[in-house]
Amino acid sequence: MIKNKIEQLNIALIAHDTKKALMECFVRSYDKAFMQHHLIASGTTGKLLTSSTGLEIECEASGDMGGVETITSRIDFGEINVVFFFRDPFTKKIHESRADTGLLRACDKFPIPLATNIVTAEALIFAIERGDFNHLIYNRPKLF
Numbered sequence: 001m002i003k004n005k006i007e008q009l010n011i012a013l014i015a016h017d018t019k020k021a022l023m024e025c026f027v028r029s030y031d032k033a034f035m036q037h038h039l040i041a042s043g044t045t046g047k048l049l050t051s052s053t054g055l056e057i058e059c060e061a062s063g064d065m066g067g068v069e070t071i072t073s074r075i076d077f078g079e080i081n082v083v084f085f086f087r088d089p090f091t092k093k094i095h096e097s098r099a100d101t102g103l104l105r106a107c108d109k110f111p112i113p114l115a116t117n118i119v120t121a122e123a124l125i126f127a128i129e130r131g132d133f134n135h136l137i138y139n140r141p142k143l144f
Helices: 017-029 043-053 067-076 094-109 118-130
Strands: 010-015 038-041 057-059 082-086
Touching: 010 017, 010 043, 010 067, 017 043, 017 082, 017 118, 038 043, 043 057, 067 094, 082 094, 082 118
Parallel strands: 010 038, 010 082, 038 057
Antiparallel strands: none
């Protein structure tokens, strides 16, 4: 069912270094959809996207400075509705595995829609454009 009114979601954008160009292409391709929502990104990703797209993006610290952990904490507090996290499963840095695992667990725990690759990201952005996730703004499941 297509909804007429699209509510503003809080969308997190994170990309490993080798996936930043892909994230940039993706956000540029769907900038009209993203501009309707509040965007939060890890530092380096956010700065890249802001300069290349002109979108207003709230930047947390870079991933290696705790940005992913901050976004994970914001998921725990109900401040994030959707996550686009373009991961590189082959190139890992020491700080990434612990932080990445925490983010993935938080998305599973609170059920937050999560895209970790371009195919899932496109399916998710189409759902966002249709308004399929509007209920997440007001009806976040209470687990405790």
